[in-house]
Amino acid sequence: MSQPVRETRPPAQPTVFVMYGATGDLARRLVLPAFFELARQGLLPEQWRLVGTSRGDEDTAWFRDHVREALEEFGPQPGEGPWEDFSARLSYAGGGFSADDAGSLPARVAEARDAVGADAQLVHYLAVPPGAALGITRAIEAHGLAEGCRIVYEKPYGTDLASFEELDAEVQRVFDESQVFRIDHFLAFEAVRNLVGARFANTLLGAVWNREHVEQVQIDIAETLDVAQRADFYDATGAFLDMIVTHLFQLAATVAMETPADLSADAVRAARDAALADFRAVDPAEVVLGQFEGYRDIDGVADDSSTDTLAAVRLWVDSERWRGVPFLLRSGKKMAADEQRITLLLRRPEGPLTELPERPSALSFSLLEGGRIEVALIVKALGVGEELTTGTAALPLPSLPGTDAPPYVKLIHDVLTGDRALFTGVEGLRNAWQAIEPFQQARPEVLPYAEGTWGPDAVEELAAPRQWFLR
């Protein structure tokens, strides 16, 4: 397998970056801090500007304060990087942006282009709810901002198969595919990139990566966080759309994929998309939806809301490699812990040991804190006896050589350099929406769960006869 050449220098072309949804949670928590981190690491082009935009009436001074506060809350701290220079390159276009009414955005973009040079690369970043993507796409075309640009769509790309097809038809009409970056930031966690790197570089992992050795695959993204600051978006979306059909499906496809021809962007994406094509349509009877108690009291949430704040699914991948192995996916808010983990539970060996501990041997990839690869092994416990226990050997990825690149740092850098390896493929997304059509037509009842737990009891049953690795 050849090693792809990845660009690690700053891109040379001047760039104007337009951030739609600049007032939102994603921009504040992840994207704007990632931009500052890129500036700190000297990975932005020498000439760049960032124009924030949304529908309110805020101005540039407000936006600069907003970005500073975001950095103070989520880091890196302004004082840890070139804040004065950075903030001078930010401007704001309030008043909305639609095909009928351009507002002030084209004027702000023109100013930014004048400042960096006429050959500037224009990058549109849509950090907006899925329902807003179509209108902004049309507005970009209507106001002459489409030609030669790059455009980044956040997940979810559509909200069902029909809206995905509608959005994508418009995107394909307005842009060439090479201009389009459909983001799913979970693909860029260091631990997830090692589902590819470590798997294909080590026979120790690669040899057991199949149904002969793996009994279950579990993908668990558990959050203690609630949704108070983005109730409008969340109440209209829910955990299944927000996390399962997007992030967790992409993670499942990364585990399930066959060996790509090489590690080029196209080959890796094609392998992931092919795995998504093997996902069996989700049976609503194998889905558990939950809502944490107290959710309906949040401002912006309907009193009778039936939105799921937790979803768990037993998914089947009908490929030769994975036939018969359940992929258990779970994600929710207000759960017992913050954990993001992909685990391959290994089968119990046939004799001679019969009294094995309940906790099985496993390969586990934790995404948090820069990532950790763990190998859980059943071993003899210390002492004069022969009792067995499960112990874990852990490799914290931050202990490896190199500088950690958090997902949005990596992905924005990839957009600037034009590397599309870690972006979702359109065929894969179509397959994902197709796989959940039966579920969307017959959603199961939403069950209550107490804050600080692992969800309704029915979630446990999905994993039977085993248990969730995270408990």
Ligand SMILES: NC(=O)C1=CN([C@@H]2O[C@H](COP(=O)(O)OP(=O)(O)OC[C@H]3O[C@@H](n4cnc5c(N)ncnc54)[C@H](OP(=O)(O)O)[C@@H]3O)[C@@H](O)[C@H]2O)C=CC1
């Ligand atoms: N928050 C997160 O952790 C992550 C979110 N995402 C994705 O990012 C997107 C945005 O999520 P998030 O930031 O959490 O949501 P928020 O509700 O916090 O923010 C949404 C932003 O979009 C703007 N917006 C809302 N509706 C429209 C519209 N019709 N037209 C134009 N702009 C609009 C809002 O601006 P205003 O109302 O001021 O106009 C606001 O700036 C979602 O698709 C989500 O799935 C992806 C990864 C992580």
Ligand SMILES: O=C1O[C@H](COP(=O)(O)O)[C@@H](O)[C@H](O)[C@H]1O
């Ligand atoms: O896409 C989303 O992801 C976040 C979790 O990602 P993280 O990198 O912040 O851990 C989730 O909280 C949010 O609801 C969802 O929209």
